[in-house]
Amino acid sequence: MPEPYWPKKRKGEPYKLSKALENRCFAHIRCRYCKVKRIYLIEDLIRLLGDIECDDVTDMHRWRCTNCGDLNIECRFNPISAAERQHTVFRRLVEVRYKKIPIWSDETVP
Numbered sequence: 001m002p003e004p005y006w007p008k009k010r011k012g013e014p015y016k017l018s019k020a021l022e023n024r025c026f027a028h029i030r031c032r033y034c035k036v037k038r039i040y041l042i043e044d045l046i047r048l049l050g051d052i053e054c055d056d057v058t059d060m061h062r063w064r065c066t067n068c069g070d071l072n073i074e075c076r077f078n079p080i081s082a083a084e085r086q087h088t089v090f091r092r093l094v095e096v097r098y099k100k101i102p103i104w105s106d107e108t109v110p
């Protein structure tokens with residue numbers, strides 16, 4: 001029987017970032033266009049996005065490639081061995097800045 005094209009129902013609880021952190025995973029985020037791959041720490045993603053489902057990291061937050069600006073991003077959560085970690089460059093979250101955007105309306109004084 002062929003596989004259905006619609007999403008299958010999820011069984012069990014969703015795989016959240018906190019679970020990935022428990023499993024000592026790292027977020028491997030790669031641009032499908034320019035093939036640049038960066039590795040993020042899960043605790044940085046939780047600090048930025050909250051404890052959301054892993055599937056929603058790049059999809060819901062319109063993650064853009066910092067190299068080319070493309071939205072076609074793939075994200076995988078895999079552990080890295082201790083030997084590999086010594087040679088890996090991680091992309092760390094330095095700070096989060098919020099923009100103050102004024103919204104005005106024209107009203108008559110009552």
Ligand SMILES: [Zn+2]
Binds near residue numbers: 033065067068069
């Ligand atoms: Zn790119």
